[in-house]
Amino acid sequence: DAKTTQPTSMDCAEGRAANLPCNHSTISGNEYVYWYRQIHSQGPQYIIHGLKNNETNEMASLIITEDRKSSTLILPHATLRDTAVYYCIVRENNAGNMLTFGGGTRLMVKP
């Protein structure tokens, strides 16, 4: 699976959009971008995933650049409950279903 690079930590004001970047410059054509988050030692929680097109669900939006070398997870209106570690994971479509977690970004949402 391609390696990802994320900032170690970020702050965001409550009610504002949180934009979490992820670099995956070695991504290949059949690799998907997944985002999970982990709130304070709870089990990781799936957020969203995409291949080429931008994706949106009830939790977040995922913007993938045209060359697919980077992506941004957007939480449109961050709340205190969004404080968590966010993991960007790039996965091949034939590499089994296990997840390979990196260090993630620790997002702190502040009042």
Add this chain to the structure above:
Amino acid sequence: DSGVTQTPKHLITATGQRVTLRCSPRSGDLSVYWYQQSLDQGLQFLIQYYNGEERAKGNILERFSAQQFPDLHSELNLSSLELGDSALYFCASTLSGGFGETQYFGPGTRLLVL
């Protein structure tokens, strides 16, 4: 609540001992995954089972073993415990273990080896 349950929540034991962690997948899910999260190694995949059979193996030590029973619950057995085995152990489940299926994680078991 993901629907995945894990017991016990906390476990304190001594070096050299053996423990068993239990996981019940979401209703209808056939595949179970085990992950270890330690301070120095982060979240690491250990092993995956599908309908009772081992499907994939990650960085699982020889002292560790797992199985999935006919009722689909799974157990992770850790033996000859060392201080470094202290970690959070998570179980996740998916419908069939196929690529792209969302993994639903349980709340974890926190193991402390003294």
